Amino acid sequence: MSASFGQTSLVLLTALLFSVTAFVSGYVDPTVPLLLFGLPAGLIALLICLRYPDHTLLLLVALIPLDFFAQLPNAGPTLSLFKLLFPIVATAYVIQLASGKLTLLPLSTEEKFLALFVVFAIIMVPFSVNVLGSLGTIRRLVSVALLYFFITRYAELWPRFKLRLELAVILPSVLSVILGLFGSSTGSNMFSSFTDDSLTRITGATTQSPNDYALILFLPAFLSAARVIQPSQPLVRLFWLACTAILLGGIVMTFSRSAFLALAVGMAAPVLLLWRHITPFHVIGLVASLVFLPFVLPAEYVERLASLGNLFGDGQRATELSLLRRANYIDVGMRIFEKYPLLGSGPGTFAWLHAKPEFQSLPFLYGVERMPHNLYLQVLTENGLVGTVLFLTALAMILAKCARPVLRPAPLVEVAFYAAVLAALISTLAMGLFVHVLLNKSFWLVLAFARISARDYRSPETG
Numbered sequence: 329m330s331a332s333f334g335q336t337s338l339v340l341l342t343a344l345l346f347s348v349t350a351f352v353s354g355y356v357d358p359t360v361p362l363l364l365f366g367l368p369a370g371l372i373a374l375l376i377c378l379r380y381p382d383h384t385l386l387l388l389v390a391l392i393p394l395d396f397f398a399q400l401p402n403a404g405p406t407l408s409l410f411k412l413l414f415p416i417v418a419t420a421y422v423i424q425l426a427s428g429k430l431t432l433l434p435l436s437t438e439e440k441f442l443a444l445f446v447v448f449a450i451i452m453v454p455f456s457v458n459v460l461g462s463l464g465t466i467r468r469l470v471s472v473a474l475l476y477f478f479i480t481r482y483a484e485l486w487p488r489f490k491l492r493l494e495l496a497v498i499l500p501s502v503l504s505v506i507l508g509l510f511g512s513s514t515g516s517n518m519f520s521s522f523t524d525d526s527l528t529r530i531t532g533a534t535t536q537s538p539n540d541y542a543l544i545l546f547l548p549a550f551l552s553a554a555r556v557i558q559p560s561q562p563l564v565r566l567f568w569l570a571c572t573a574i575l576l577g578g579i580v581m582t583f584s585r586s587a588f589l590a591l592a593v594g595m596a597a598p599v600l601l602l603w604r605h606i607t608p609f610h611v612i613g614l615v616a617s618l619v620f621l622p623f624v625l626p627a628e629y630v631e632r633l634a635s636l637g638n639l640f641g642d643g644q645r646a647t648e649l650s651l652l653r654r655a656n657y658i659d660v661g662m663r664i665f666e667k668y669p670l671l672g673s674g675p676g677t678f679a680w681l682h683a684k685p686e687f688q689s690l691p692f693l694y695g696v697e698r699m700p701h702n703l704y705l706q707v708l709t710e711n712g713l714v715g716t717v718l719f720l721t722a723l724a725m726i727l728a729k730c731a732r733p734v735l736r737p738a739p740l741v742e743v744a745f746y747a748a749v750l751a752a753l754i755s756t757l758a759m760g761l762f763v764h765v766l767l768n769k770s771f772w773l774v775l776a777f778a779r780i781s782a783r784d785y786r787s788p789e790t791g
Contacts, residue, residue, distance in 0.1 A: 390500040392773065393501040393503075393532055395533075395534045395536070396534055397533060433484055437725060438725035439779070441722035456674020457674055458676070461677055464676060465767070466675055469766070475772055498571060502552075505574050509530060509577075511533075512529075519535065539586055539759075540770075542579050542587030546579075546591065549576055549579065551752070554744040556569050557744040594758060597751065598747040601734045654702075660687050661678070663687040665712075675711070700764055702760070702761060702762065730749060753777075
């Protein structure tokens with residue numbers, strides 16, 4: 329009897345045993361069968377996840393833009409499919425390491441700095457100004473860091489995993505945007521509690537804010553655009569072109585000014601690096617797009633973009649609430665940094681200190697906890713100079729390694745994937761100026777793709 333046949337038999341016999349038990353117990357207590365009926369399915373799912381952890385990991389990635397469907401009924405935010413499946417992936421990885429099916433790959437230099445940053449944050453928890461708040465933050469930080477670790481390791485060990493990972497990023501994101509557009513077409517967002525009196529901002533099939541949702545779409549949009557460039561059948565390229573248009577449209581329909589600026593920066597950088605591939609046709613297309621873009625964008629979106637001029641305005645124009653809040657975050661952050669410059673106030677403590685009169689200059693915000701809406705301000709205040717140096721060093725090294733393949737003299741089809749990842753990375757880092765993305769799964773997913781692209785690239789000098 330083969331091992332696979334034995335495993336299959338065990339699964340089927342166990343499922344049959346629970347089903348018979350459920351049927352018999354129904355004569356004793358009618359409420360029992362429904363509960364026990366779910367046990368066989370749950371057990372089978374558990375065994376499948378343990379047997380195929382790479383597929384389970386792809387499912388977790390696919391659920392990032394579809395996190396509304398990862399929520400469990402009546403469980404609230406305390407339990408979701410992410411939290412149920414992630415320990416299974418971790419357990420399966422450890423089992424495969426112990427059995428010799430996987431090898432523990434060494435950390436790269438930038439990964440060592442990221443690991444040191446996470447370890448430093450863990451060490452600082454007992455010295456935090458709010459230990460309980462820091463514990464929750466550390467749990468999430470370790471989770472997203474492990475997500476990065478598992479993705480990069482499976483991608484390096486199994487070459488086919490990279491292709492599946494790309495599809496798991498692009499296709500669910502397209503579905504998420506489509507669902508979000510249908511949901512928002514009714515004038516309300518069926519997936520999220522976010523509301524806006526003046527416009528309906530889509531967040532796809534997620535429970536996240538529009539800014540966070542736009543961040544999710546950066547990577548799939550650029551990856552999809554890279555697939556358009558690849559040589560393939562016309563219908564296939566048309567499909568990826570449609571996916572790219574849907575994803576970019578989803579970013580637009582979030583009505584996020586921050587996302588617009590970050591996307592512009594992310595698109596500009598690879599174009600400048602790929603100047604040798606720029607033709608007059610590309611220039612004409614770019615100019616035409618810039619000319620006609622204001623006419624196809626929603627009027628509300630153009631008005632929101634025009635409000636960016638308030639940053640440099642005076643009088644009443646400069647009093648827009650969102651801009652005042654961001655200025656206040658910086659003020660609070662500088663006060664925190666002055667008191668805790670070297671080691672920081674502790675992970676996840678910015679919002680708690682934001683409510684304290686000692687750090688808050690606006691009396692009407694006393695007792696109001698808010699996050700800084702800035703990745704770098706969050707790291708600086710909560711992790712101090714030590715944590716900031718570790719974090720920024722890792723990001724700088726990742727960015728440099730990610731740009732290296734794009735700079736080489738090669739056909740556009742060969743560097744398209746690398747350029748897409750670089751554009752997503754730059755857009756994400758630029759978005760960090762406006763959103764606290766440290767604990768976002770999408771942020772660490774982009775870092776994972778940057779690591780994969782750097783690993784995948786082999787320079788002519790090294791072979």
